[in-house]
Amino acid sequence: MQKLESTALCIWRVTDGKRGHYRQSQGLVEALKGLVQVKVIDVPCLSFWRALWHLLAGRHLSIDESPDLLVGAGHATHMTLVAFGKLTGAKTVVLMKPSLPCHWFDLCIIPKHDDARGKNILVTEGALNAMAMLAKDSKHHNSGLILIGGPSQHYQWDSHKIIAQIKLLTEATDYCTWVLSTSRRTPANFLELLYQQVSTQHLEIAPYHAVNEDWLPDQLAQAEVVWLSPDSVSMLYEALTAGCSVGVFDLEAKPASAIVQSTHELILQHKIVRFSDWQSKQHMPAANTTFNEALRCAQWIKSNWFPNH
Secondary structure: OEOOOOOOEEEEEEEOOOHHHHHHHHHHHHHHHOOOOEEEEEEEOOOHHHHHHHHHHOOOOOOOEOOOEEEEEOHHHHHHHHHHHHHHOOEEEEEOOOOOOHHHOOEEEEEHHHOOOOOOEEEEOOOOOOHHHOOHHHOOOOEEEEEOOOOOOOEEOOHHHHHHHHHHHHHHOOOOEEEEEOOOOOOOOHHHHHHHHOOOOOEEEOOHHHOOOOHHHHHHHHOOEEEEOOOOHHHHHHHHHOOOEEEEOOOEEOOOOHHHHHHHHHHHOOOEEEHHHHHHHOOOOOOOOOOOHHHHHHHHHHHHHOOOO
């Protein structure tokens, strides 16, 4: 395999087939596209042992152009990143805390709540995402999105408490058009309880199983305001990146959770608001149109590794 003559930065995006992981790597790739000319090749990850065999045998993949940069998210991608980083000499970037030692990669981009430190670690506010690529001027006036998660290791789930807050929210903002969606973790009886207690006059229900994978990014791009259950951590950061005003419903936090602490810090920084505070003041935090962790990481990569591209 030879490096072809090109001014474009060649990126192999190592994928594991999981939508959430793809959105993370897509966020970084799209941010790099805004800084340099880029050619992206998607490479399905190999099994751990297959990737190790390639490394030990010195065998490349049969791809015409060798990479300058390898990017991957998800544990299944880690050994493939290591193997082809060694074989091609390309820089390797892993998103989220890896299952392999951090020093096996050139750069680890890890959320603050994972409490990782090292010379080759960039700490971010939440996981990267691609929401910044959607236009901020596509917001619909008085549009709101409600995102419901479910039981997690960070908060004590209480469907009745969440529904009571949704009822208060929608009644106090009857000028707003609300869309509510659930997730795979949402308890099966949640929507039944919701229909019994909350008027749907200003509330459209879109269960997660009834929408496609592009639905949520499109909704986040359009919504002025987003309310979500605090366990929905990735959605929280996607909403911030999409330039939405963000609120979190009140749930009892479980002790010693880094996720709980990171959410509390966002509240203290007035980047998001919790429901009890909003209820007393009826005030949402201003949307932050500059929150873009993917761009910050892309700028680091360009300035430190590819300043001449």
